[in-house]
Amino acid sequence: MKLLTRVIVILIIILGWPSFCYARDDTISWTPEELAFMEEHPVIRLGVDPKFVPFEFFDKDGTYQGITSDYLEIISEKTGLEMVVTPGLTWTEAYEKALHGEVDMLPAVSKTPAREHYFLFSEPYYYFKRVIVVRDSTQGISSLEDLFGQTVAVQKNSSHHSYLADYPQLNLSLYDSVEAALTAVADGSETAFVGNLATTNYLINSTGLTNLKYVAFEAEKQQGLYFAVRNDWPVLIGIIDKTLATITPEERIAINSKWVGADVEPDYGPVYQVVMMVSGVIILIWLVSIYWILRLRREIDTRKKIQCDLEIARQEAEAANTIKSSFLARMSHEIRTPLNAITGMAYLVKKTQVTLTQKMYLDRITQSANTMLSIINDILDFSKIEAGKIELERVSFNLDQVIQDVINIVSYKIEEQRIGFKLTKDPKIPNCYFGDAKRIEQILLNLINNATKFTNTGEVSLDIRLVARESNYYHLAFTVRDTGIGMTDEQIKNLFEPFAQGDASINRRFGGTGLGLSIVKSLVDMMKGEIQVYSTAGEGSTFIVELSLEKDQQSEQEYQQQVSSLYFNDIKTLVLEKTGSNMNIIDSYLGAFGMHCELTTSSVSAINMLELENGKFTEPFDLLILDYDTPSGGGFKFVEMIQENKKILKNPKVIMLLPMMREDLFDQLDTQGVDIGIGKPIIPSVLYNGILEIFRTKAIVANQEFKQETINKDILDNNYGILVVEDNKTNQLIAKSLLEPVGFQVWLGNDGQEGIDLFKAHCSDIDLILMDLHMPVLNGYEAAEQIRTLSADIPIVAMTADVIEGVKEKCESCGIHHYISKPFDPELFVETISKIISVETAIQKESKHPGSDQNNETADVIAVLDREEGLCYMGNNQALYQEVLAAYFTENQDVVEKLARAIENGCYQEAAQMVHKVKSSSGSIGARKLFEVAKVLQKALETGDEKEIASLHPAFSEAMKQLLTTIKND
Incomplete structure (x- = not known):
């Protein structure tokens, strides 16, 4: 019977039943001061970390447990002091109360220089090692230095917090508990966590965070665990140290074995032997079973909570991302809208009577607006790069x-x-x-x-x-x-x-x-x-x-054909430039154009070379390239000298190289007898086009001015109508000022509802709608959806400052199939609107009169091949245009068959490349119908939209066949 009683007592101790109160151990030699202290302060208030497993924590029933708890129980037994835990505190709150003297002792802390200002420390009663915890997929981290520049998770106010604060190369992310920090590393929110091995090992195994691993560093260093006492109670430190000294190594090992090691169970062998001798074996098994069932339930509850927390974190992250995207969209819209007014108004002023210098100042305003736009784009680009959405x-x-x-x-x-x-x-x-x-x-x-x-x-x-x-x-x-x-x-x-x-x-x-x-x-x-x-x-x-x-290949070939057809080698050129390096650059550029030149850095030498009577040259120079800063009196004075020099039988054409930002000199070119001015530094194509302009060669020149005649003649003949729905008055003025001069009739609506009302009243006269997306009353999306119930064919063009991912897709879903981003280039804006109307009108005519031969012929001319537009792209060079058409015909003979095979085999990316190539070259020759079909088919192929591919592929093939037939019969 006595043996059974002993067994039950052992089980009660193992299962954590309430401990008994003990009297003071008088075998310890207490000093009078220590005895007086214990009489005066029988209760010691403790501030504990509720989640510092396995050292101290509260179990599911709210019982204080852990290694430190066992040591405190021994201290209570040997001193008679009652250790009372201050309830309901987090570790941060407990630490703060200890700093202010509201608790008497922190029983499980490490010693740091900062803490020694506020607390007295006992001898260490336990040692642990500090480790780095990362995900098991993380590579390349073997020391603290590998984390420099990164963010490291750590428990707030812990010794590890103080330790890491000495490393300014680390960015610390503070958590109230170790469990929360480890969960953040496990779900990828944090890169690494630094803490002690015992706590992390216990939590990882008890919470099921199986995707984590340890990285040991400073292997030779061990960190001690201490009792920290308020600094006005030095006597209590002596009491604790004396008590700790009486704890035997066997007792210390038993405490450690009880709590450390995730998979190690206590050795119940001796107990089982005793129980085998008595009938209490059934009670023992039953109690052990209950213990493990309760522990398993606790682990299940913990895992459920972790999953719930992860789900909440995911939802919060998604909500934060949505708010961020919404903010970027709004910021972009609010800044881009006034920028559109700046660039638009500058363009309209340029169309009035301004000097060349004023025009260049206006260009600088536009460039400054574009620079501001680039800052906005930097922020948006960085956001897109972060999200992996930039294309x-x-x-x-x-x-x-x-x-x-x-x-x-x-x-x-x-x-x-x-x-x-x-x-x-x-x-x-x-x-x-x-x-x-x-x-x-x-x-x-x-x-x-x-x-x-x-x-x-x-x-x-x-x-x-x-x-x-x-x-x-x-x-x-x-x-x-x-x-x-x-x-x-x-x-x-x-x-x-x-x-x-x-x-x-x-x-x-x-x-x-x-x-x-x-x-x-x-x-x-x-x-x-x-x-x-x-x-x-x-x-x-x-x-x-x-x-x-x-x-x-094609564009480069066309460019080289232009160069080779101009016979630049017949243009005899003299270059006067004082800087040897720039002279060599000009020489190399001219050589690439097929031109031969003479070089000099001396104005006297240049005059001698131009004077035929005294010079050695038998033929006069056709072109003089002159640096404004080279002659001592300036470039204009040198040109005047040439013109007054009677020994020069033939004055050459003059290209003057002007210093950067000297726009005032451009106004003087005509009066000073200079044919063309080119700003430095010299760009090959600008120099090339300058020579073309001087010798009046028909070709496309860089930065050519927008010409109204490039607008299709049918725009002026049909007086097409455009409805502009825009709440910004400045943007209304800009759109109206750009569209009316080229022959469009314009209606203005201040919000989405006004736009709908105007369309209902003038639907027979309106051929296109320009729609801002952000407006009061009804926004652009809502207005477009309602207009689509009135007309399925009217082209609606989004005119917005939004550049966030997904805007175009949302436009498509609302029936808006064209898109112009603000701030827009005024010339490109008018040209884009004109092309959209031309293409849409041609498609509508073809669909309305499929049986009419005459209308089919008209539609074929407009939609299949616009020779007038193609000629414009070739600088009205008829011979070059015919060469390009012939090359296009030869190159695309087998495109229809190759594309069909690629689509049939599911090789959509290969097919997209074919269509892209056709789209580019088709637009250059004026094949607008094929260009438009190719544009949407390419997108469908790139996204793998099989339904769209099946719908668009036949239209592309038919348009290509019609185009090749048209070119062949030309």
């Missing part, structure tokens, strides 16, 4: 035009800094490529703007060279150099981090968001390119971007 275009573009656009934007800043700018481009590399021209422009703008910002003296240069060639792909190196402040190795390491700048003073001295280079790096990576940085502090920096670009 690259693949369209044909002219590299020289990209360079020209970049220089137009950066020239003001370069002139403001009073530094030089040099451009060199290998004239032998092709000029026409497929790719995303806007993103390449964005990369170069960021790099050159950055170089300019940090350069006070010297120059910035852009050099474009061919690195290698593989078939039709050209590997180009864009090198941006500056003579600015340079960077240290440490600054270069963080150069491409978002919002990071060289040091704290950079933002104060130079400004900027710190996003530019981060976006550059992301864009270069997306283009599968490389970026390299070389810099020396105080001497300057060099950025080299290598991109692989596919040559646009």
Whole structure:
């Protein structure tokens, strides 16, 4: 019977039943002060961490448990002191109360220098090791240094918090509990957690976070666990230390074995042997079973709570992302709308009687607005890059035009800094490529703007060279150099981090968001390119971007045909330029045009070469390329000297190279006898087109002015009507001022409801609707849906400042199938509206009169091949246009069959490439019907929309056959 009683007592102790109160152990030699203290303070208030497992925590029933609890029980037994836990506190609250003396002791803390200011510490009674916890898929983290620059989760006010605070290279994410921090690492919200091995091991096994692993660091260091007592009670520290000294190693091992080790159960062997001798074995098994059932239920409840918390976190993240997208959309709309007014009004002023200098000032206003737009785009691009939603275009573009656009934007800043700018481009590399021209422009703008910002003296240069060639792909190196402040190795390491700048003073001295280079790096990576940085502090920096670009064979061939047909080798040229490097650049460009030239840096030498009687040249020069700064008296004075020199029998045509930002000189060109002025730095295509203009060769020139005659004649003949639904009065004025002069009749609606009412009243006269998306009363989406119930055919064009992902898709779902983004280019705006009306009208005529031969013939002429439009694209060069048509006919003979095979085999990306190529070339020759069909078919192929593909493929094939037949019968 006595044996059974002992067994039951053992079980009660194991299962955590309430402990008994004990008298003071008089075998310990207490001092009078210690005895007096224990009499005066019989109750010690404790502040505990409710989730510091396995050291201290509350179980499901609210009982205080853990390693520390067992040590406290021994201390109570040996001292007679009652240890009372202050209930209902988090660890942060308990710590704060301890700082203010509202609790007497923190029983499970580590010692830090900061804490020693507020507490007295006992001898350590337990040791643990500090570890890093990461997801099991995370690689490359073996020490604390590998986490520099990243965010690390840690429990607030813990010793690990104090430890990590000494590392400014780490960004700390503070949590109220270890369990919450570990859950954040497990679900990917955090990269890593730093804590002690015992706690993390216990929590990982008890909560089922199976996708985590430990990384040991500072293996030789062990962290101690202490009792921390208010600093005005030193006597209590002596009492605790004396009590701890009486605890035997066997007792310490028993406590440790009880709580540490996720899969280790207590050794019940001796107990079982005793129970085998008595009839109480059934009671033992029953009690153990109940214990494990309760523990299992607790684990299940914990896992359910974790899953619930994860679901709540996911919903909160989605809600936050929605709010972020909504904010970006609204911000974009609110800023882009006034920008549209700035660019629109500047364009309208340019159409009035202004001087050339005023026109250039207006151009600068437009460029400044575009610069502001680029800042908005930086923020939006960074957001898209973060979300992985940014997409690259693949369209044909002219590299020289990209360079020209970049220089137009950066020239003001370069002139403001009073530094030089040099451009060199290998004239032998092709000029026409497929790719995303806007993103390449964005990369170069960021790099050159950055170089300019940090350069006070010297120059910035852009050099474009061919690195290698593989078939039709050209590997180009864009090198941006500056003579600015340079960077240290440490600054270069963080150069491409978002919002990071060289040091704290950079933002104060130079400004900027710190996003530019981060976006550059992301864009270069997306283009599968490389970026390299070389810099020396105080001497300057060099950025080299290598991109692989596919040559646009057809466009490049057309360009070369133009060059070869102009007989530039008959134009005898003299170049007067004082800088040897620029002279060599001009020589290389002219050589690429097939021209031969004479070079000189002396104005006296140039005069002698132009004087036929004394010179050695038997034929006069046709062209003089003159740098304005080279002659001592200025370029205009030199030209005047030539014109007055009677020894010169034939005055050459003159191209004058003008300094950057000297717009005032352009107004003087005509009166000074200069044929054309070209701003420096010299761009090959600009120089080429300048020569074309002087010698009146029929070709397309860069930056040609918008001509009203490019608008289809049927626009003027039919007096088409346009309904503009827009709540912004300035934008209404701009749209009306742009559309009415080219022959459109315009109605204005202030909101969606007014737009619907106006359409009902004038539906027979309105041929197209321009619809803003954000308006009062009814927004653009709602208005479009109601208009679609009145007419399924009327083209509706979204005119909005929204650039957020999903806007176009939402437009399509509401019946809006065309899209113009604000701020828009005025000329492109009018041209786009004209083309939409022409195409839509032709399709409607064809669908309304399918049986009429006459109407079919008209529709075929309009929709299949618009020769007049194609000729415009060829500079009205009839011979060139016929050559291009013949090449198009030959190249596309088997497109219909190849496309059918690709679609049949499910090779949609290959098919999309075929359609894209046809779309590009079809638009260039005026085949608008095929162009429009190809545009929507390409999108369907890229998204794999089989229903749309099945619907559009026959229309594409039929349009291609009709086009080839039309070209053949021409």
